[in-house]
Amino acid sequence: MLSVAVVGAGGFGGALCAGIVHGHPSLELTAVTARSDAGRRHDEVYPRYAVPLTLEEPDADRIAERADAALVAYPHRAAAQAVRDLRERGLKVVDLSADFRLSQEAYERWYQPHEAPELLGEAVYGLPELGHREEIRGAELVAGPGCNSTAALLALWPLRDIARDAVVDIKTGVSGAGREATSDTHFVSVADNVNPYKTEGHRHVAELQQELPDGIRLSFVPHLLPIDQGLMASCYVTADGEPSREDVQALFEDAYRDEHFVDVIADPPRTGDVRATNRARVHATLDEGGRVLAFAAIDNLWKGAAGQAVQDLNLMLGLPEQEGLE
Ligand SMILES: NC(=O)c1ccc[n+]([C@@H]2O[C@H](COP(=O)([O-])OP(=O)(O)OC[C@H]3O[C@@H](n4cnc5c(N)ncnc54)[C@H](OP(=O)(O)O)[C@@H]3O)[C@@H](O)[C@H]2O)c1
CATH class of the missing domain: 3.40.50.720 (NAD(P)-binding Rossmann-like Domain)
Structure with a gap:
């Protein structure tokens, strides 16, 4: 031992x-x-x-x-x-x-x-x-890695060679802020509420800049939600080369085929499905306008x-x- x-x-x-x-x-x-x-x-x-x-x-x-x-x-x-x-x-x-x-x-x-x-x-x-x-x-x-960065990077990693611009929309549970309650994380501030924060620059974007190729324009917008554990990264990505939905899904399959803790799934993930697990559930598709939508759900305290x-x-x-x- x-x-x-x-x-x-x-x-x-x-x-x-x-x-x-x-x-x-x-x-x-x-x-x-x-x-x-x-x-x-x-x-x-x-x-x-x-x-x-x-x-x-x-x-x-x-x-x-x-x-x-x-x-x-x-x-x-x-x-x-x-x-x-x-x-x-x-x-x-x-x-x-x-x-x-x-x-x-x-x-x-x-x-x-x-x-x-x-x-x-x-x-x-x-x-x-x-x-x-x-x-x-x-x-x-x-x-x-940071919890926000882990989810965002798992959603963006398969797209790193085609992404030109990515808006990373994070929704995170309150345990991400640690044990000590503050005026922003107090029950009264969080319950029945959705709070965007650090909209003009969250520190975790530095990890994305470090891990992803240069030249991807990144916006990073976290929101605090009234859940205790759980984190969703929804990434809205403008990609080069007009990839099809199948192309995008193939990039995700290739990236994570051998990864034990990453499940590539056919529908958008939900935070409740990864609660108290070390798993990430990821999904990618295209919207009507051809923008790539990539999602990753993790438990912030676990993965x-x-x-x-x-x-x-x-x-x-x-x-x-x-x-x-x-
Ligand atoms: N929560 C998450 O989801 C998450 C995700 C990824 C990374 N992290 C990182 O993991 C680390 C721990 O996060 P956490 O959420 O566990 O935080 P936390 O609940 O606030 O716990 C941190 C602990 O550190 C101790 N500590 C020691 N020196 C300290 C100091 N100078 N100031 C304040 N506390 C001090 C405190 O206990 P005592 O005062 O009793 O020693 C406190 O219980 C942080 O760096 C955080 O950024 C957290």
Whole structure:
């Protein structure tokens, strides 16, 4: 058994990481950390994940004594420091935050000065389905992609050679914003409501610019919906070469034929059908005007965060990619 720690296991993403690792047949969950809930049992804070461990204050030395690898589920910036402490002690790390997804230049444009730029060279972008699988297998540090970016990229990846212009319309559940409620994510703000946000530039567009070929004009418009878990990327794409509906569908079949976690389906997907799974359901078609419509539905906490992090960890540790995720 390989031993794994989850750092930030009191937050939404980290709590699910702990739940998945605890149920994993080849991994042993040896430490779960939190500051505000330190001293409480994880299964008291999150009964549904049934993790019978006590949350402890984060301490890199104590974690390194007990773990070969760690999943770090901190907000960006705080994550960089925690990842550095764990990498200095030789642990393999999957970081769920934005801190290691981008080049230093792109990161500092969208976020803030980087806290651990010396680690960027070894970090691999953790979306296996986008051609990163072999790099992830050899990596010591993997950056879990953003939830919006995961869905948008899975919808756009098969179209990358023909897309000229794409409007990415994201609809996301409130758990994507983390455990702490704000005035924007409070029940009263979200219930019976649809809230577009960050319409003039969401940070996740930087991941699309990085992963897709240059020259695709991108608009990225997220909407917060009154659902707790679930995320839909609806992409409206102007394509070169007037492809037929069959051409477009063939691109999706070719891209994902061998992908265990991506289902290419004949009708538009629904978020409820991927809830609490590591699956993405994708669909593409043409509208009457010849525009390509591409959809991807994921669970933001699973394929958009914790599930994908364990998928990456499986690859890094030489385990079957889907182990512990079914
Ligand atoms: N939620 C999603 O759908 C999703 C999807 C993809 C990626 N992510 C990324 O995954 C990471 C974790 O997200 P989450 O949704 O799990 O967030 P969360 O629910 O807010 O949890 C983050 C945890 O980090 C701990 N923490 C440590 N240092 C902190 C600091 N300086 N400031 C605030 N909190 C600190 C907090 O617990 P203590 O205070 O007890 O230590 C908190 O519980 C984030 O980087 C997020 O962007 C989230």
